[in-house]
Amino acid sequence: MDKTKYFEDFEQGSVYSYTVPGLTTSQITEFARLYDPQLFHLDEEEAAKTHFGGLVASGFQTQLLCFRPFCEMALINSGAVGAPGIDSLKWLRPWYPGENLDVSVTLISKRLSSKRTDRGYLSFEMKASTNSEPVLSMNWVVIMMTLKATILD
């Protein structure tokens, strides 16, 4: 049985680790047609002429596919109620077809809201790499309800 997790249940220093499977060229081009139709995400021949040397995934696709497993592991069945934004997102290297990504997400800090007693803020840092080469890093904050708030409801 899944237990809903609240602010109190998250421990600073916790790490979520997983692998994101490499993409096929058609997974890359289908995403690009919908959201980021630049030639180096759409067309292998054109991409080969750029400094990428070949087709590369949209950085937005990298971001989303690295996020999804974390969402399932940490946010579903929790008191998460969104995020105010992303403090930093870095695309450190292109993501080429077929490359698996090793991802780890660390809870680097947590604090209660100073204004509202029913919630706190969890600061996460994501690092994704392939063959030990960094591909993406992302820092952001998740708003998490407290167990205390739920009990008082």
Next chain:
Amino acid sequence: MDKTKYFEDFEQGSVYSYTVPGLTTSQITEFARLYDPQLFHLDEEEAAKTHFGGLVASGFQTQLLCFRPFCEMALINSGAVGAPGIDSLKWLRPWYPGENLDVSVTLISKRLSSKRTDRGYLSFEMKASTNSEPVLSMNWVVIMMTLKATILD
């Protein structure tokens, strides 16, 4: 006939303005199932119980749908070769079904690379709002090849 644009063709202060049509609830839930399966993006009844008061789009979907028209207006048919990351992304208000977004993207600054003579950096600021209420802001840099580099090739 489209003319490919290079670093030299972009003017500081240029503004790209457009409207992103409001989403249906099924467009929101389909995206969420693929990329961000939190209940307030997936299920209207469950979303109504949260502080959102109803179904809201994943912030990643907001980001992508605000980006795509800009990509078509400014980056396709240009010497753009990606971006090093996103410096700041803020989700300022949830995006509810049916709300059109008014988006403007301003080229706030440009500079040549100090290390590589073939490219420069364009700093963009995106603002999206609905009924004058801010929904999203995003600041990021696009790497843009120079016309000079192309001529020398």
